[in-house]
Amino acid sequence: MDSPLETFPLFMVGPESFAVPIMASVVVTWAIMAVLVLGAALLTRRLTMVPSRAQATAELLVGTVDQQIRDVTGAAPAPYRAFVGTLFLFILIANWSSLIPGVTPPTATMETPAALAAIVFLSIIFFGIRGGGVGGFLRGFALPNPVMIPLNMLESITRSISMFVRLFGNVMSGVFVIAIVGSLAALLVPIPLMVLDLLTGAVQAYIFAVLSMVFITSAVEKGKPQTAPETKES
Amino acid sequence: MxxxxxxxxxxxxxxxxxxxxxxxxxxxxxxxxxxxxxxxxxxxxxxxxxxxxxxxxxxxxxxxxxxxxxxxxxxxxxxxxxxxxxxxxxxxxxxxxxxxxxxxxxxxxxxxxxxxxxxxxxxxxxxxxxxxxxxxxxxLDGPATDAAFLRWLVEGLAALSDTERTALAGVELELVSAADQDSPVQDRIAAAITNALGTPAKLTFRTEPALIAGHELHAPHFSLRNSWRADLDRIAAALGEKGDLSDAA
CATH class of the missing domain: 1.20.5 (Single alpha-helices involved in coiled-coils or other helix-helix interfaces)
Structure with missing residues (x-):
């Protein structure tokens, strides 16, 4: 059994002197992208006022994501819907792709969760600057006082790293455990673990999406101009 | 790794x-x-x-x-x-x-x-x-009846007032009898009437069987009915008055 921390290229592209390795996780990601985009295109090709079952399911998904964004941030969901919703969908499908025999989920390798964490890290900066400007975003690091600037900057990096490690660790461990158990008793025994892996995958997708939303909202809120607290006159 | x-x-x-x-x-x-x-x-x-x-x-x-x-x-x-x-x-x-x-x-x-x-x-x-x-x-006996009616006629004339009797003086009177009277009877009747009136009477005689019996004396403004016919008329009149009174009651 290969180490889960080791990845091997599936094939190489480009000239031999500058060959770019294409890992299996990238191919699986392309497949997931193809499925999601084609499915979405087919689903939204004929949207009607009286929805079909598939359209109703899609609308339920969109409504649920919107409601989650509202509950977490209290803000209008439209600016964050595509980012947070796509993160959730991609991670969920990637995690559940372990159910397909011979497929290793992209999130079970370090590169994909790292890429997702990096995107979240950058998106926090993007939404923070868009919400309060560069000055407002940078002022957010000085809250509650400038002494906290190093710690806040370090936290902004470490929380992204923690998201990466949490997602990678949970998914990788699930896949690894199932692989170990499957190598010992291949028939039926891994099924409960696979079910558990489904639950873990859904939970991790939800946690990743919600934490992304929380961090982005925090950056946006900190970047907004601070209003003086009201004082009661006696 | x-x-x-x-x-x-x-x-x-x-x-x-x-x-x-x-x-x-x-x-x-x-x-x-x-x-x-x-x-x-x-x-x-x-x-x-x-x-x-x-x-x-x-x-x-x-x-x-x-x-x-x-x-x-x-x-x-x-x-x-x-x-x-x-x-x-x-x-x-x-x-x-x-x-x-x-x-x-x-x-x-x-x-x-x-x-x-x-x-x-x-x-x-x-x-x-x-x-x-x-x-x-x-x-009935005709002469006796006639005599009775003649007597009642005389009594009727006697019952008249003097003024009425005086008014009859000289007036032409008609004596109506139920049966024909012969001359002696007519004379006796005329004498009796003259005697009752006190003045000579101008009498003419006429027979009317409808009187049944009796004598009636008529003048233009006087009438003395003395016959059964008159009695029956009076009875009928009395009956009529009685009937009217009964209806009124």
Missing amino acids: TFDYWTLGFQAVNVLVLIWLLHRFFWKPVAAMIAARQATVATLLDEAKAKQAEAEAALAKIAATKAGLAAERDAMLATARKDAQAARETLLAEARAEAEALHATAKAARVRAAETLKANAIDEAQGLALTIAGQLAAR
Whole structure:
């Protein structure tokens, strides 16, 4: 059994002197992208006022994501819907792709969760600057006082790293455990673990999406101009 | 442990592309459809509220109309009842008048019938009395009867007042008898009358069988009826008066 921390290229592209390795996780990601985009295109090709079952399911998904964004941030969901919703969908499908025999989920390798964490890290900066400007975003690091600037900057990096490690660790461990158990008793025994892996995958997708939303909202809120607290006159 | 930065970059780009593609093909159109449906539902709700308001207004109008109809119906019923009462009273009055008229007509007819019956009865009684009197007179002694009637005639003349007797003096008198009188009898009658009047009487004699028996003395302004016929007439008159009195009672 290969180490889960080791990845091997599936094939190489480009000239031999500058060959770019294409890992299996990238191919699986392309497949997931193809499925999601084609499915979405087919689903939204004929949207009607009286929805079909598939359209109703899609609308339920969109409504649920919107409601989650509202509950977490209290803000209008439209600016964050595509980012947070796509993160959730991609991670969920990637995690559940372990159910397909011979497929290793992209999130079970370090590169994909790292890429997702990096995107979240950058998106926090993007939404923070868009919400309060560069000055407002940078002022957010000085809250509650400038002494906290190093710690806040370090936290902004470490929380992204923690998201990466949490997602990678949970998914990788699930896949690894199932692989170990499957190598010992291949028939039926891994099924409960696979079910558990489904639950873990859904939970991790939800946690990743919600934490992304929380961090982005925090950056946006900190970047907004601070209003003086009201004082009661006696 | 290996970490491939190419893969990191590929995955980052892949996820960003996926975010854009799903935004383009999934999140945006579905959210737009939800918003459109919400807008449609809101519009429909507004229209439904407007329709409901219109319906309530129409309902209130109908209720008002119904109330007006009820009042109008009550008024019409009251008018109809009043008209019916008036018509009933009119009919009753007409029926009462007609009944009274019929009653009066019947009463008049009954009175007329009674009078006719009475007159017929009297006539029959008179006829019967005449028959009886005639038969009686036929069986009586004629001279004696004539003498009795002549005596009653003289007594009648004697009962007259002097003024009346004086008025008869010199007047032409007609003596009507039930049977023919021969000359001696006529002379005796003339003598008796002259004696009763105290002045000579101018007498003419006439026979009238209808008198049955007796003598009657007539002048232009005087009449002394002294016969059975006169008696029967008086009886009939008395019967008639009695009948009238009975009807009046």
